[in-house]
Amino acid sequence: MIGNSSRSIKMGWLSSLHRRIALVLVIQVIIWCVTGFYFSWQGREGLSTQEYWHQLPAQPLHTKERYVTPDLQLQNLGNVRSVRVRIIDNVAQFEATYVPNNTPGHQQAPNRSKASPYAVAWFDGETGHRWQTSALTAQRLAVNSYLGAGMFNGIRDVHRSDEFPHWVGPGFRVDFADDLNTRVYIDQASGEVLGHRNNRWPLIDWMYRLHFMDYSGKRDFNNLFIIFAGLLSVWLSITGILMIARVWKQGGFVAKR
Amino acid sequence: MRFKPLKARKIHRWLTLLFGIQLIIWSITGAAMVILQLPYIHGDHLVQPADRSVSEFTYLENITSVANEYPDATEVTLVNRYINNGFQHVFVVNGNATRLLDAATLQPLTITEQDIRALAKRYYAPRNAPSNAPSNAQANNHEPNIAQLQLLTEPTESELAARHLPAWQVRFADTSNTTLYLSAVTGSLVTQRHTAWRFFDFMWMLHIMDYQDRSDITKPWLLAFTVLTLLISISGLMLLVQKYLSRPWRRLWRDSE
Numbered sequence: 001m002i003g004n005s006s007r008s009i010k011m012g013w014l015s016s017l018h019r020r021i022a023l024v025l026v027i028q029v030i031i032w033c034v035t036g037f038y039f040s041w042q043g044r045e046g047l048s049t050q051e052y053w054h055q056l057p058a059q060p061l062h063t064k065e066r067y068v069t070p071d072l073q074l075q076n077l078g079n080v081r082s083v084r085v086r087i088i089d090n091v092a093q094f095e096a097t098y099v100p101n102n103t104p105g106h107q108q109a110p111n112r113s114k115a116s117p118y119a120v121a122w123f124d125g126e127t128g129h130r131w132q133t134s135a136l137t138a139q140r141l142a143v144n145s146y147l148g149a150g151m152f153n154g155i156r157d158v159h160r161s162d163e164f165p166h167w168v169g170p171g172f173r174v175d176f177a178d179d180l181n182t183r184v185y186i187d188q189a190s191g192e193v194l195g196h197r198n199n200r201w202p203l204i205d206w207m208y209r210l211h212f213m214d215y216s217g218k219r220d221f222n223n224l225f226i227i228f229a230g231l232l233s234v235w236l237s238i239t240g241i242l243m244i245a246r247v248w249k250q251g252g253f254v255a256k257r
Numbered sequence: 258m259r260f261k262p263l264k265a266r267k268i269h270r271w272l273t274l275l276f277g278i279q280l281i282i283w284s285i286t287g288a289a290m291v292i293l294q295l296p297y298i299h300g301d302h303l304v305q306p307a308d309r310s311v312s313e314f315t316y317l318e319n320i321t322s323v324a325n326e327y328p329d330a331t332e333v334t335l336v337n338r339y340i341n342n343g344f345q346h347v348f349v350v351n352g353n354a355t356r357l358l359d360a361a362t363l364q365p366l367t368i369t370e371q372d373i374r375a376l377a378k379r380y381y382a383p384r385n386a387p388s389n390a391p392s393n394a395q396a397n398n399h400e401p402n403i404a405q406l407q408l409l410t411e412p413t414e415s416e417l418a419a420r421h422l423p424a425w426q427v428r429f430a431d432t433s434n435t436t437l438y439l440s441a442v443t444g445s446l447v448t449q450r451h452t453a454w455r456f457f458d459f460m461w462m463l464h465i466m467d468y469q470d471r472s473d474i475t476k477p478w479l480l481a482f483t484v485l486t487l488l489i490s491i492s493g494l495m496l497l498v499q500k501y502l503s504r505p506w507r508r509l510w511r512d513s514e
Binding site: 019022023026027029030032033034036037039040041043044058059060061062064065066067069071074075079080081082083084085086087094099212221222226227230231233234236237240241244247248252253 | 283
């Protein structure tokens with residue numbers, strides 16, 4: 001008799017705990033289901049907003065007859081670890097990766113989500129000076145990366161953008177007049193095409209924010225909210241299993257005649 | 258026979274009994290993945306730069322010759338790499354194929370097993386060094402111990418994308434089961450793996466329910482389980498509403514009459 005009553009007290013405590021955690025978490029669990037369904041339904045391609053994206057083919061180096069190497073500038077950088085040469089918009093570009101000294105003004109590679117101990121500097125292979133992406137170059141790069149039917153609809157300077165949370169800017173935003181209102185972002189320091197965004201992006205962005213409880217939009221997948229909610233959901237599941245086991249034991253899942 | 262309307266409690270219990278297992282898996286795997294910090298999972302702390310600073314920028318004058326010799330070349334990178342028991346300036350050439358050339362003579366170089374051993378030990382970061390410090394393992398009298406070295410040419414290894422082949426797999430005898438993958442053509446570090454990464458990858462597989470490639474988020478059973486879990490959550494929410502809103506409100510209404 002005493003055994004039965006203590007067991008029922010324990011189970012009552014368990015049910016109460018399950019309910020209280022559920023009270024805190026139920027909306028988030030529903031959000032996880034809806035956003036998870038959306039991610040799965042859209043797939044990686046659908047989530048990338050690259051409907052009209054065209055990967056620019058790399059240009060062969062032999063198309064340039066001569067290269068002006070920025071020897072002095074490279075030496076001034078100090079501890080250079082690598083120098084890469086490629087062609088961007090028909091102009092040779094030198095990209096030096098180096099260990100920065102303590103003076104301010106060093107740049108990191110755009111589109112790199114993790115912090116790198118290295119800084120990057122870009123030089124024009126025709127003048128030997130620092131690379132500068134002009135608005136005209138940015139427009140050409142954007143048009144070449146675009147496959148849609150829309151026309152060029154303007155270009156503007158941007159210092160940074162929430163649409164590319166890890167990008168520090170500055171650069172250009174090139175708009176196209178199409179059904180998705182596509183915009184293309186170009187990094188000014190490197191001439192790199194960061195990617196495309198369109199009308200679908202705000203919804204996708206909010207799906208990410210809600211799924212990962214990262215309301216800042218900085219794509220911090222290890223924030224305290226999500227860790228706390230994750231641990232609570234484990235506890236919710238464990239108490240749920242124990243309650244289901246109890247109902248099973250009591251014959252709650254046996255069909256009544 | 259009398260028709261009884263299904264109650265939220267019954268729906269909640271039965272759905273959880275039949276399909277709740279995935280909810281438990283999602284809770285555990287989700288919590289595990291958000292607790293583990295992404296830079297740690299990527300293994301940034303396991304490796305360090307192995308190339309020395311570029312000291313001879315005059316080699317960049319040879320870019321035109323490289324471009325003429327290899328017309329498909331689209332990108333050339335100058336690095337100072339440990340090959341043949343010493344550091345030398347080399348060009349990593351990307352085009353239709355990847356090549357390694359002596360920066361002085363422009364002769365093709367071949368990376369040997371001995372080179373891979375030496376490079377892997379240089380890429381391997383000693384545990385007591387900060388992840389950003391560009392120092393070598395050997396400099397700290399901490400000789401890393403290679404347990405296994407294997408040349409991979411076929412896409413059989415799930416830890417490495419097929420596009421990186423051919424590559425050397427270098428397993429170290431340490432507590433993290435560190436494995437480095439080095440390009441067989443250039444000796445460049447392709448990626449690094451360790452126990453925590455493998456654990457994370459396993460969690461990811463269970464989370465997205467792609468038990469083969471571990472990359473497809475559009476599996477139909479993933480969508481189906483998301484919908485069923487949504488039903489579990491909604492029925493749970495209805496129970497909470499009954500418990501914390503409807504019943505007290507009804508009791509209050511009754512008492513006031």
